[in-house]
Amino acid sequence: MLLVAEGLTKTYAHRRGWALAGPGRPAHDAVRPALADASVSLERGESLGIVGESGSGKSTFARCLALLERPDAGRVLLDGTDLTRLGTGPLRRSRRRIQVVFQDPYSSLNPRLTVGSTLREVLLVHHLVPRDQIARRVEALLDQVGLPAGAVDRYPSDFSGGQRQRICIARALAADPEVLIADEPVSALDVSIQAQILNLLADLRAQLGLTMIFISHDLYVVRYIAPRIAVMFGGRIVETLPSGVPLESARHPYTQALLASRSRLEPGWLAGTGGLDAELSASLPTVGCPFRGRCPHAFAPCRDIDPPARDIVQGHLVACHFVTGVSRD
Amino acid sequence: MRPRSALGVEALTVEFQGSGHAVVRGVSFEIAAGEAFGLVGESGSGKSLTCRAILRLLPRGAVAGGRVTYGAYSLLELGDAEMQTLRGSTIAMIFQDPMTALNPVLRVGDAIAQVVQSHDGLGARAARMRAMAMMERVGIRDAARRAGAYPHEFSGGMRQRIHIAMALAARPTLLLADEPTTALDVIVQAEILRLLDDLRRQEGMSLLLVSHDFRVVAGLCDRVGVMYAGELVEIGPTRTVLRRPEHPYTIGLMNSLPEAVVDKRLRAIPGAPPDPGRLPPGCAFAPRCELAVDACRAAPIGLSETAPGHWSRCIRTDHLDELRRSLAASNSART
Numbered sequence: 001m002l003l004v005a006e007g008l009t010k011t012y013a014h015r016r017g018w019a020l021a022g023p024g025r026p027a028h029d030a031v032r033p034a035l036a037d038a039s040v041s042l043e044r045g046e047s048l049g050i051v052g053e054s055g056s057g058k059s060t061f062a063r064c065l066a067l068l069e070r071p072d073a074g075r076v077l078l079d080g081t082d083l084t085r086l087g088t089g090p091l092r093r094s095r096r097r098i099q100v101v102f103q104d105p106y107s108s109l110n111p112r113l114t115v116g117s118t119l120r121e122v123l124l125v126h127h128l129v130p131r132d133q134i135a136r137r138v139e140a141l142l143d144q145v146g147l148p149a150g151a152v153d154r155y156p157s158d159f160s161g162g163q164r165q166r167i168c169i170a171r172a173l174a175a176d177p178e179v180l181i182a183d184e185p186v187s188a189l190d191v192s193i194q195a196q197i198l199n200l201l202a203d204l205r206a207q208l209g210l211t212m213i214f215i216s217h218d219l220y221v222v223r224y225i226a227p228r229i230a231v232m233f234g235g236r237i238v239e240t241l242p243s244g245v246p247l248e249s250a251r252h253p254y255t256q257a258l259l260a261s262r263s264r265l266e267p268g269w270l271a272g273t274g275g276l277d278a279e280l281s282a283s284l285p286t287v288g289c290p291f292r293g294r295c296p297h298a299f300a301p302c303r304d305i306d307p308p309a310r311d312i313v314q315g316h317l318v319a320c321h322f323v324t325g326v327s328r329d
Numbered sequence: 330m331r332p333r334s335a336l337g338v339e340a341l342t343v344e345f346q347g348s349g350h351a352v353v354r355g356v357s358f359e360i361a362a363g364e365a366f367g368l369v370g371e372s373g374s375g376k377s378l379t380c381r382a383i384l385r386l387l388p389r390g391a392v393a394g395g396r397v398t399y400g401a402y403s404l405l406e407l408g409d410a411e412m413q414t415l416r417g418s419t420i421a422m423i424f425q426d427p428m429t430a431l432n433p434v435l436r437v438g439d440a441i442a443q444v445v446q447s448h449d450g451l452g453a454r455a456a457r458m459r460a461m462a463m464m465e466r467v468g469i470r471d472a473a474r475r476a477g478a479y480p481h482e483f484s485g486g487m488r489q490r491i492h493i494a495m496a497l498a499a500r501p502t503l504l505l506a507d508e509p510t511t512a513l514d515v516i517v518q519a520e521i522l523r524l525l526d527d528l529r530r531q532e533g534m535s536l537l538l539v540s541h542d543f544r545v546v547a548g549l550c551d552r553v554g555v556m557y558a559g560e561l562v563e564i565g566p567t568r569t570v571l572r573r574p575e576h577p578y579t580i581g582l583m584n585s586l587p588e589a590v591v592d593k594r595l596r597a598i599p600g601a602p603p604d605p606g607r608l609p610p611g612c613a614f615a616p617r618c619e620l621a622v623d624a625c626r627a628a629p630i631g632l633s634e635t636a637p638g639h640w641s642r643c644i645r646t647d648h649l650d651e652l653r654r655s656l657a658a659s660n661s662a663r664t
Contacts, residue, residue, distance in 0.1 A: 053514035053515060053516070054514055160601050162601060163601075190371040190372055190541065190602075191371060191541060191542070191543075191582055191585045191586065192371060192581060192582060192585050192597065192598040193371075193597075193601065194585060195584070195585035195586075195587075195595040195596070195597035195598070196597040196598075196599070198587065198595055198597075199594060199595055199597055202594075217514065217515065218515075218587075220586075220587050220588055221587050223587070224587035224595070257516055258515055258516065260519075261515050261516040261518070261519035261520075262515060262519075263515075263518070263519070263522075263542065263544035263545055263547075263548060264544055264547070264548075265543060265544050265547055265571060265583060265586060265588075266547060266571065267547055267548075267567050267568045267571060268548070269544070269547065269548050270519070270522055270523055270526060270548035270549060273519040273523065274519070274520075274523060
């Protein structure tokens, strides 16, 4: 296994406001972790898709995997090295091997650096190529992401959203990563540009043998890039669909609700959706299954016991008492 | 029954003063009373400006030309006071981000009641009752209690419901919706769209829905117009346009959506939309179109009718079959 995450947990404690704090009151509210006990493993060259809605913990998961954020608990093993135990210096060197492409290509590029300087900086910081070959490497990177060589001396503001995302991808590739994490890389782009970037990512994965984690709120966008999909809700991975298993075979009630609500390019698709109350409870419960407030199948154990992920058929994991039956471990 | 009217948009143009070029270029369509019409396009296509021009809510410096009629009213010529009366009461609009449409320091019940009071002249007590009834209409349970809450106390989907309740409080006959679900999660999006659809049918309202997402329009609208570089490039019944699109850009948009197919390459449209200040002399889509020939690049292309009520701004419609085939392939793979 190239990348293994075990039991990653991250809680963002919001302190009580000053008006509510005081003697006899806890300094922090009881909050649900943004990410709870999330585990995945990837072979070299494998792709994993992560799908979930806003607040599901998918970006926190990405940030913890890349150690942009220190998880509160759990380990991230890259080629057997536990990144969470590394000190600042060794971590900085290892972090090169996991690169992230973010959603917003406008805020994630330095507007005062030319495209060439942005890429050169990465190559210099990590001592990746001899100085006399840097220019050639920059040119190759631009070519790889489909940008003209003339882009070198231009600034991010000269480019459209789709081209900026290509620059971000080139910057990630400049670090010569083994793992590429793409966090909603096409959500800020127009539909026709989205397809270009999705194709580019699929090509790069194939050409460079990259191990890729692709994150999106759209099940079908995710499946286009990654044959294996982890579905997140309320900070937990509630279902993992292995490659070869069609989306329609999803068993977790949340995944089924996502599928049922999906918009389609067919007249009248809207009539076929429904049956789930999306907003019964705006805030998630702090114990038990995070989905129970909206789940049509919820029963007593869902209130007390957070359902563990169970393998129902080879590699198809579901965390749901209703699907797997309640067990006490 | 209140009188229902048709919306007529004729040769609408929108230009930013001093720019020297139009960003909406001669857009014409009609929405019959009770009909749902969708405008699809990418950012910069002019779809939102078209929508805003109808209610004269254009950003500063933008000037509309052409003609917009709603029943007996000619909207672009109406006095400001008359327009203000019409806005909200007869024609209402909902926006993508409900937070910008709701007053953050007003309890939501009071916000809705204000609309009712100013348009119907009801007393405070009656207006509050109507506000609560409206909140229940849009699916907010326990309205009596939640009417006292502020916008920030609601989730995104609930805020959009309140925004819809406000828009519908004065019982408009035409609703304009600009990307009403774009900021929402998948499940909530479906719920809000269903709500809009139900309310529209019950009230017999006309709807103009603007979206970048063809699927959203497909679910809600009887007819659809596809915009590109400030122009309508295709317009027709939704069912027909989806089954047999007559413009290469429409086919490209449909092909760009990943469906349940693994390891099948998306047929992305190459390049990017043109800069409105530097449009090509002929068809604006020609530089990205694999079917373009010299005639496409020579002079602007007009709309021609390919089937009753179905119009396309393309002179190569006889050659679209190959492009449509890729569409048919992904369609059959989907089912």
